[in-house]
Amino acid sequence: MISTATPSAETRFIGKHSRSCSSPIAEALPLLTHHSFEDIVASRGGDIFSVRDFLASVASLAVSLPARRYALNLCADRYHFLIAFAAALVARQASLLPTCRAPQVLAQLIRRYPDAYVLSDHDDIPSDIPAHPVSSRCRTFHRRMDIPALPSGQTAALVFTSGTSGSPCAHEKTWGSLVRGAQALKRQLSIRTECSRMVVGTVPAQHMYGLETTIMLPLQSGWGIHAGHPILPADLREAMENLRCPVWLMTTPVHLRAYVGQQTRLPGLTGIISATMPLARSLAAKAETLWRVPVDEIYGCTEGGVIGWRRTTAAHAWTVCSGLRMWQAGDATWVSGGHVGKPLQLADRITIDSPTQFILHGPGNDLVKVAGKRTSLAALNAALATIEGVVDGTFYRPRLDSKGHSRLTAFVVAPGIRTSTIQAELRKRIDPLFLPRPLHLVEALPRNLTGKLPRERLETFANEVVLRDRQRRG
Amino acid sequence: MPTHMKPPVSGAASEQELAALIVKTLHLEVAPDELDPTTSLFGEGLGLDSIDMLEIVLSISKRYGVELRSEDRAAFASLRALTAHINRRYTT
Numbered sequence: 001m002i003s004t005a006t007p008s009a010e011t012r013f014i015g016k017h018s019r020s021c022s023s024p025i026a027e028a029l030p031l032l033t034h035h036s037f038e039d040i041v042a043s044r045g046g047d048i049f050s051v052r053d054f055l056a057s058v059a060s061l062a063v064s065l066p067a068r069r070y071a072l073n074l075c076a077d078r079y080h081f082l083i084a085f086a087a088a089l090v091a092r093q094a095s096l097l098p099t100c101r102a103p104q105v106l107a108q109l110i111r112r113y114p115d116a117y118v119l120s121d122h123d124d125i126p127s128d129i130p131a132h133p134v135s136s137r138c139r140t141f142h143r144r145m146d147i148p149a150l151p152s153g154q155t156a157a158l159v160f161t162s163g164t165s166g167s168p169c170a171h172e173k174t175w176g177s178l179v180r181g182a183q184a185l186k187r188q189l190s191i192r193t194e195c196s197r198m199v200v201g202t203v204p205a206q207h208m209y210g211l212e213t214t215i216m217l218p219l220q221s222g223w224g225i226h227a228g229h230p231i232l233p234a235d236l237r238e239a240m241e242n243l244r245c246p247v248w249l250m251t252t253p254v255h256l257r258a259y260v261g262q263q264t265r266l267p268g269l270t271g272i273i274s275a276t277m278p279l280a281r282s283l284a285a286k287a288e289t290l291w292r293v294p295v296d297e298i299y300g301c302t303e304g305g306v307i308g309w310r311r312t313t314a315a316h317a318w319t320v321c322s323g324l325r326m327w328q329a330g331d332a333t334w335v336s337g338g339h340v341g342k343p344l345q346l347a348d349r350i351t352i353d354s355p356t357q358f359i360l361h362g363p364g365n366d367l368v369k370v371a372g373k374r375t376s377l378a379a380l381n382a383a384l385a386t387i388e389g390v391v392d393g394t395f396y397r398p399r400l401d402s403k404g405h406s407r408l409t410a411f412v413v414a415p416g417i418r419t420s421t422i423q424a425e426l427r428k429r430i431d432p433l434f435l436p437r438p439l440h441l442v443e444a445l446p447r448n449l450t451g452k453l454p455r456e457r458l459e460t461f462a463n464e465v466v467l468r469d470r471q472r473r474g
Numbered sequence: 475m476p477t478h479m480k481p482p483v484s485g486a487a488s489e490q491e492l493a494a495l496i497v498k499t500l501h502l503e504v505a506p507d508e509l510d511p512t513t514s515l516f517g518e519g520l521g522l523d524s525i526d527m528l529e530i531v532l533s534i535s536k537r538y539g540v541e542l543r544s545e546d547r548a549a550f551a552s553l554r555a556l557t558a559h560i561n562r563r564y565t566t
Contacts, residue, residue: 232542233532234541235543258528261532
């Protein structure tokens, strides 16, 4: 008989024997909403993992986990990530999900959460922290199988943004907020759960957008996931060919541009979701023509998850996710309710068009977004300042190029130090996506009398330095 | 699966030519001949990231008609390994 792991709670079940109990102490929400134990949860190469396989792997991992509060989930394989994430939930442990694996960032996390251990499927992990291996090889079946139901108030994950001081800022995600976020996505995208689908993602599961679209949405829609993380066009095509069923592609504008440019064949594609940075309408139109599928765009942030969406080819304005309220106070835009909960200030510049529509103007002055990862110039400058020998320095974001993106550069005053040394030190402190290219060694920064670096002044300075460098190189 | 999407522009790859392609694709502020052919492209060394890898793969596909996959990771070990890999795929 099918029953839940928390009998005091009211919840939904798969199978015929669903039941509910009255007077729930706390709302409990099921781990997954698949219709049958034989439904597909994941696929890797030629291997298929059913709900039954998945639950067996989760159960056997959960009982073997060390008795600690925090599990640092560094799994590279998406199905391994899912097993580890679910096992931690079952064991009432919170998953730490850093998007950056720079050694000093992980060291900082471990110092802040001394009760943490690593869940990983590879060896490239810090050696000074206990690690527990994750695999999907478990094939021990239990006659009696429960769908875990988890308290909605349980801390499921801690996701991180880079604080302005350079040390990561943690954001708590309860199981309830993640489930409500997945349900909001389902409503916005008009997803019908009776249709079985697979999800392929080009973003890591540790990223909030990846967690929402490639872990939570499939769990709460009864869908399966592709275990890989294909980025190169040939890898993505091969992943789609192996799935042989309708596939949703969760991707980013940077990746999508590559697949459109290559005219990558994507058999079985049924829909594309893009996020992390605004998608050009022309690119969305090309994708829709090439694959004859809708391209939907999500606007969100690590702290709040999905905030709004739009069909890029049909609308410039974004629609606020149902259940959320958006308002403005001065220049700041706030959102609350639904899966977001308490009022949250958004870092982007936004104008509200109507009660449910808004226009996104781009990141605030200090915000830096590269390929879905977010940091602030203040955080990067703080990291730069900690390098021995660096007297002064600043990161600089040039204006967007013709492709709509720009690489960060930096101007550094560090007499007697080589750029390669500074780059190597930066690599220990920040995500490689934010490494300055190039890093210019300069004699002084154009600070004003109060010691500030006004944007216009820095821009003029940057143009002069770049010009000088070009002339020097001939 | 076809290895060649279209004929290459000019013969087989040379280390110098590939270095120039990488520098141009990624807007690196080094001269192509400053790139050590044995230095690793990712991780330590040049420190390229996954987006850089995607850009390089696209440029190589366009220029040489050779499609690279993540399982060809060994080919990304260095400029020398990448050149050899492209030439192997180009001639087979």
